[in-house]
Amino acid sequence: MKLKSGLTAMFCAMFGAVAFASAANAAKIGVSMPTQSLQRWNQDGSNMKAMLEKSGHDVDLQYAGDNDIPTQVNQIENMIASDCDVIVIASIDGSALTEVLKGAKDKNIPVIAYDRLIMNSDAVSYYATFDNTKVGRLQGQYIADALDLANAKEPLNIELFTGPTDDNNVNFFWGGAMEVLKPYIDKGTLVVPSGQTSKEQCATLNWNLEEAQKRMENIISSVGYGPEDTPLAAVLAQNDALANGVTNALLATGYDNTNMPVITGQDCDKPGVKNIKRGYQSMSVFKDTRTLAAQVVKMVDAIVAGQPVEVNDTTTYDNGTGVIPSFLCEPVAADKNNYQKLLVESGYYTEDEL
Numbered sequence: 001m002k003l004k005s006g007l008t009a010m011f012c013a014m015f016g017a018v019a020f021a022s023a024a025n026a027a028k029i030g031v032s033m034p035t036q037s038l039q040r041w042n043q044d045g046s047n048m049k050a051m052l053e054k055s056g057h058d059v060d061l062q063y064a065g066d067n068d069i070p071t072q073v074n075q076i077e078n079m080i081a082s083d084c085d086v087i088v089i090a091s092i093d094g095s096a097l098t099e100v101l102k103g104a105k106d107k108n109i110p111v112i113a114y115d116r117l118i119m120n121s122d123a124v125s126y127y128a129t130f131d132n133t134k135v136g137r138l139q140g141q142y143i144a145d146a147l148d149l150a151n152a153k154e155p156l157n158i159e160l161f162t163g164p165t166d167d168n169n170v171n172f173f174w175g176g177a178m179e180v181l182k183p184y185i186d187k188g189t190l191v192v193p194s195g196q197t198s199k200e201q202c203a204t205l206n207w208n209l210e211e212a213q214k215r216m217e218n219i220i221s222s223v224g225y226g227p228e229d230t231p232l233a234a235v236l237a238q239n240d241a242l243a244n245g246v247t248n249a250l251l252a253t254g255y256d257n258t259n260m261p262v263i264t265g266q267d268c269d270k271p272g273v274k275n276i277k278r279g280y281q282s283m284s285v286f287k288d289t290r291t292l293a294a295q296v297v298k299m300v301d302a303i304v305a306g307q308p309v310e311v312n313d314t315t316t317y318d319n320g321t322g323v324i325p326s327f328l329c330e331p332v333a334a335d336k337n338n339y340q341k342l343l344v345e346s347g348y349y350t351e352d353e354l
């Protein structure tokens with residue numbers, strides 16, 4: 001089916017959604033995912049493929065190797081060349097797709113940015129994600145509550161780990177966490193002994209677990225952290241992969257589940273939840289990928305049917321060409337007290353998987 005011609009638009013306006021129900025079945029949807037090396041993107045991809053197929057669409061689902069930008073660009077090029085009707089993209093580097101998406105714009109192919117905003121491209125029609133500022137706020141607030149920072153008498157040590165700054169989400173995670181933590185840092189209630197306090201200094205290439213582990217090992221030896229040495233109260237880790245790397249480094253230094261600092265995470269991936277159960281990681285942020293995938297399928301269906309697309313935020317996400325109409329799903333903090341209800345009872349995982 002061709003969404004693109006003016007004729008189609010006219011037809012759509014004249015005959016409405018009902019006339020399009022069967023045409024919608026024939027739409028071809030490209031889905032470009034960044035990597036298969038992290039559990040969440042496999043889930044995002046397969047959830048979306050299943051739901052889009054259930055809606056009657058043909059799906060071209062591609063993973064860009066292990067976060068390989070040229071591969072992602074090629075795959076998107078092919079989706080454009082093969083006349084996909086809508087393309088859904090979770091970008092690796094939000095700023096690396098400007099050129100290739102000119103092709104989508106030329107062919108009037110709507111592009112939905114999935115989870116991560118695509119920057120500097122006017123080809124992006126919609127954005128669906130979780131409330132990324134809230135993700136950061138939940139992490140910061142968890143640390144503030146667990147350490148009772150409002151009543152802390154002595155300065156407490158913290159270290160900070162972010163994802164790569166070419167992932168636009170990182171800026172929002174950071175902003176949300178700093179809303180809560182920065183006032184305590186400014187007051188001296190929280191101290192960062194490594195001195196690495198800027199987002200850039202705390203960044204981790206490709207959200208790589210081993211990179212985070214190496215950086216934590218270096219910080220441990222330069223600051224002298226250890227269960228019997230310089231105390232470490234908390235580590236802000238922006239996702240579970242980073243938390244896992246940090247945890248490995250601390251375990252190797254002699255920490256265990258009786259004296260681990262407060263460590264945050266995000267995604268509730270299986271290793272993260274297992275570490276929460278073991279008492280190595282304190283919390284994660286649950287972003288139910290089923291909800292996000294379902295929302296994007298709704299967007300695709302509406303676009304294909306020529307109907308209005310549901311969004312709930314039209315102010316926050318400016319990609320450099322203007323604000324992109326967005327739908328923000330709700331993230332939820334998860335820890336040992338509620339993971340069972342959030343993750344097992346909801347059918348996200350079986351108990352055995354954890």
Ligand code: BGC
Pocket residue numbers: 038040115116163167169207239240266267287
């Ligand atoms: C996502 C996180 C994920 C991270 C690493 C971010 O853009 O929002 O859920 O953990 O990328 O893949």
